[in-house]
Amino acid sequence: xxxxxxxxxxxxxxxxxxxxxxxxxxxxxxxxxxxxxxxxxxxxxxxxxxxxxxxxxxxxxxxxxxxxxxxxxxxxxxxxxxxxxxxxxxxxxxxxxxxxxxxxxxxxxxxxxxxxxxxxxxxxxxxxxxxxxxxxxxxxxxxxxxxxxxxxxxxxxxxxxxxxxxxxxxxxxxxxxxxxxxxxxxxxxxxxxxxxxxxxxxxxxxxxxxxxxxxxxxxxxxxxxxxxxxxxxxxxxxxxxxxxxxxxxxxxxxxxxxxxxxxxxxxxxxxxxxxxxxxxxxxxxxxxxxxxxxxxxxxxxxxxxxxxxxxxxxxxxxxxxxxxxxxxxxxxxxxxxxxxxxxxxxxxxxxxxxxxxxxxxxxx
Amino acid sequence: xxxxxxxxxxxxxxxxxxxxxxxxxxxxxxxxxxxxxxxxxxxxxxxxxxxxxxxxxxxxxxxxxxxxxxxxxxxxxxxxxxxxxxxxxxxxxxxxxxxxxxxxxxxxxxxxxxxxxxxxxxxxxxxxxxxxxxxxxxxxxxxxxxxxxxxxxxxxxxxxxxxxxxxxxxxxxxxxxxxxxxxxxxxxxxxxxxxxxxxxxxxxxxxxxxxxxxxxxxxxxxxxxxxxxxxxxxxxxxxxxxxxxxxxxxxxxxxxxxxxxxxxxxxxxxxxxxxxxxxxxxxxxxxxxxxxxxxxxxxxxxxxxxxxxxxxxxxxxxxxxxxxxxxxxxxxxxxxxxxxxxxxxxxxxxxxxxxxxxxxxxxx
Numbered sequence: 011x012x013x014x015x016x017x018x019x020x021x022x023x024x025x026x027x028x029x030x031x032x033x034x035x036x037x038x039x040x041x042x043x044x045x046x047x048x049x050x051x052x053x054x055x056x057x058x059x060x061x062x063x064x065x066x067x068x069x070x071x072x073x074x075x076x077x078x079x080x081x082x083x084x085x086x087x088x089x090x091x092x093x094x095x096x097x098x099x100x101x102x103x104x105x106x107x108x109x110x111x112x113x114x115x116x117x118x119x120x121x122x123x124x125x126x127x128x129x130x131x132x133x134x135x136x137x138x139x140x141x142x143x144x145x146x147x148x149x150x151x152x153x154x155x156x157x158x159x160x161x162x163x164x165x166x167x168x169x170x171x172x173x174x175x176x177x178x179x180x181x182x183x184x185x186x187x188x189x190x191x192x193x194x195x196x197x198x199x200x201x202x203x204x205x206x207x208x209x210x211x212x213x214x215x216x217x218x219x220x221x222x223x224x225x226x227x228x229x230x231x232x233x234x235x236x237x238x239x240x241x242x243x244x245x246x247x248x249x250x251x252x253x254x255x256x257x258x259x260x261x262x263x264x265x266x267x268x269x270x271x272x273x274x275x276x277x278x279x280x281x282x283x284x285x286x287x288x289x290x291x292x293x294x295x296x297x298x299x300x301x302x303x304x305x306x307x308x309x310x311x312x313x314x315x316x317x318x319x320x321x322x323x324x325x326x327x328x329x330x331x332x333x334x335x336x337x338x339x340x341x342x343x344x345x346x347x348x349x350x351x352x353x354x355x356x357x358x359x360x361x362x363x364x365x366x367x368x369x370x371x372x373x374x
Numbered sequence: 375x376x377x378x379x380x381x382x383x384x385x386x387x388x389x390x391x392x393x394x395x396x397x398x399x400x401x402x403x404x405x406x407x408x409x410x411x412x413x414x415x416x417x418x419x420x421x422x423x424x425x426x427x428x429x430x431x432x433x434x435x436x437x438x439x440x441x442x443x444x445x446x447x448x449x450x451x452x453x454x455x456x457x458x459x460x461x462x463x464x465x466x467x468x469x470x471x472x473x474x475x476x477x478x479x480x481x482x483x484x485x486x487x488x489x490x491x492x493x494x495x496x497x498x499x500x501x502x503x504x505x506x507x508x509x510x511x512x513x514x515x516x517x518x519x520x521x522x523x524x525x526x527x528x529x530x531x532x533x534x535x536x537x538x539x540x541x542x543x544x545x546x547x548x549x550x551x552x553x554x555x556x557x558x559x560x561x562x563x564x565x566x567x568x569x570x571x572x573x574x575x576x577x578x579x580x581x582x583x584x585x586x587x588x589x590x591x592x593x594x595x596x597x598x599x600x601x602x603x604x605x606x607x608x609x610x611x612x613x614x615x616x617x618x619x620x621x622x623x624x625x626x627x628x629x630x631x632x633x634x635x636x637x638x639x640x641x642x643x644x645x646x647x648x649x650x651x652x653x654x655x656x657x658x659x660x661x662x663x664x665x666x667x668x669x670x671x672x673x674x675x676x677x678x679x680x681x682x683x684x685x686x687x688x689x690x691x692x693x694x695x696x697x698x699x700x701x702x703x704x705x706x707x708x709x710x711x712x713x714x715x716x717x718x719x720x721x722x723x724x725x726x727x728x729x730x731x732x733x734x735x736x737x738x
Contacts, residue, residue: 020639020671020698022639022640031638031641033638033639033640034639035639035667035671035694035697035698036697037667037693037694037697038667134696135696135697135699136693136696136697139697169698169699170699171699192696274395274397275384275386275397275398275399276386276397277395303399303401303402307384307399317688317706320688320689320692322688323688324681324684324686324687324688324706325684327706328682328684328706328707328708328709329401329500329709330399330401331706331708331709331710332498332499332500332556332708332709332710333399333400333401333499333500333503334384334399334533334710335499335533335534335535335710336708336710337708337710337711337712338708339705339708340705340706340708341703341704341705341706342681342688342691342692342695342704342705342706343692344692344695344696344700344701344702344703344704345692345693345695345696346695346696346698346699346700346701347701348701
């Protein structure tokens with residue numbers, strides 16, 4: 011059953027508040043229309059699990075903890091109230107959401123997603139913009155975990171992206187990989203461009219030297235593997251301590267693993283230079299503030315920096331490069347690149363070292 | 375007279391606080407060494423005028439205004455105290471600085487700047503990282519203007535950029551142009567890349583459609599002129615009101631001038647589409663928050679957004695593109711591109727329309 015009136019591929023037709031001239035995109039909206047009937051380009055998902063994002067869950071749990079005792083029923087009631095009131099699971103304090111797993115229940119005749127009824131999928135956009143209704147009162151959730159077993163439905167817009175859960179991988183592993191899949195996809199694209207530059211063209215540096223700050227992490231290790239496949243020359247991983255170096259070195263994902271504080275301009279650039287730098291492509295995967303100028307200093311003139319850290323400060327990067335007279339291209343790490351989920355899952359499948367790092371996280 | 379010990383091209387050798395492992399770049403430092411003796415790669419400037427940046431001057435003036443009366447001597451005393459204490463003019467509240475005009479007094483034998491003694495220059499990096507000492511007590515300044523007549527000296531590091539003031543342009547006009555010269559230089563580079571893409575290559579869109587948000591402003595109008603010269607196809611300028619449309623339309627800098635609120639996702643994308651969009655290259659020159667998702671929606675898949683606004687929020691851009699499944703390249707507007715000052719001054723010289731807009735600002 012589909013709605014008749016025109017829909018927007020980005021979901022504006024489901025925004026209930028605010029309306030009119032002040033209308034916002036669904037993420038910024040106060041309230042969404044979560045009714046199950048579909049517009050022709052939409053998809054309905056039967057929900058199986060909500061994965062609240064870490065920041066949101068922490069805020070909610072703290073609110074409902076007294077003297078070290080978590081009041082699970084109260085936490086559950088608040089999550090239910092948020093979803094009922096807003097038509098989406100967006101923590102009003104943190105603004106963040108999470109993602110969900112479910113099964114495709116209905117596909118509108120004009121849906122461009124390519125999804126089919128019965129497929130098990132994970133949404134690759136935030137719950138903070140996904141229309142959602144819960145029908146089981148979250149009865150199976152005790153409030154003690156970010157993973158929320160749930161019954162109900164969610165709506166995907168024409169442009170909402172979701173990925174089929176692969177049959178050959180542990181779903182928890184697949185989710186972890188898909189959560190950071192934008193990074194390796196963009197790294198692959200950028201490194202390929204350098205590697206393919208013709209002699210004399212801009213970007214012609216031969217096989218580019220790539221430095222990944224936070225190389226032992228989830229997005230970092232996938233970025234290293236993607237850079238290698240895309241034709242990187244020397245691969246340098248920067249890690250903060252001996253433990254991460256011991257973890258990463260034996261994998262061979264990087265040609266050199268160096269310990270440095272990514273917030274230290276001198277420390278970082280010396281470490282990268284000592285390992286064969288400066289880098290033609292620097293990938294920032296460490297979620298701490300203050301890495302902008304150090305990353306700029308560690309990058310060669312004419313090089314590219316890809317910032318994936320949400321702790322990146324726009325002005326610090328822009329003014330920092332100017333102050334250092336650094337002719338570097340600085341990219342905001344877009345979490346979406348076509349085919350990003352498949353690319354990341356393939357890297358895990360084909361690269362035992364990456365897979366080992368991820369499986370190690372599952373166990374811990 | 376030059377110092378013997380090794381210097382750093384980015385000025386680390388002049389950082390007095392903090393030192394040791396916690397050493398920062400000069401911009402983040404609490405205190406710089408502003409002594410006039412040069413290291414071999416440095417340049418000393420005899421200062422003529424300081425131009426405090428608008429945010430810094432406003433904060434200082436507000437602090438020293440009581441019942442609508444500005445206490446000029448107190449303001450002057452505070453600026454002197456800041457410079458004496460920090461070795462640079464960096465407002466401790468806003469963190470910002472400004473720029474300066476002066477004459478080259480001495481050039482170290484290893485300076486890579488190409489400057490010569492006697493040349494009149496403007497610094498193109500912030501005062502917040504420039505060693506500075508004042509010798510006249512700012513006696514000629516009444517505290518009522520951001521323009522501060524001053525005697526003293528400033529130091530340029532090996533990598534500090536400065537531009538000769540041209541003989542053929544009003545220095546006030548030249549300063550205004552140089553203040554925003556990073557924007558047209560980066561726009562020219564990006565638009566040229568699209569225009570030069572071979573058939574079938576990534577970026578092959580023929581002559582790219584370019585949209586400039588804030589097209590009637592300083593960086594916006596220069597960006598329009600740069601895009602035209604670099605081979606743009608359709609040029610769309612977005613302005614907030616009728617007054618700016620009336621100002622910009624007769625110049626012919628854009629093919630179409632449309633009025634839209636750059637913070638409105640629907641309003642902006644419809645305006646750009648109605649003018650021939652979506653844009654292959656979107657240039658954000660409006661200093662208001664909340665333009666990230668609207669700019670993403672107004673940009674074609676495979677397109678590029680260049681954010682020059684200091685009000686840009688990194689996370690809003692990164693998560694916004696992901697939520698919209700927008701395959702767009704997002705660039706942090708680096709204020710430095712080699713040759714940027716000359717490029718911008720040339721645009722003003724050769725383009726009477728741009729020059730007219732800038733001269734209009736001088737008069738108002």
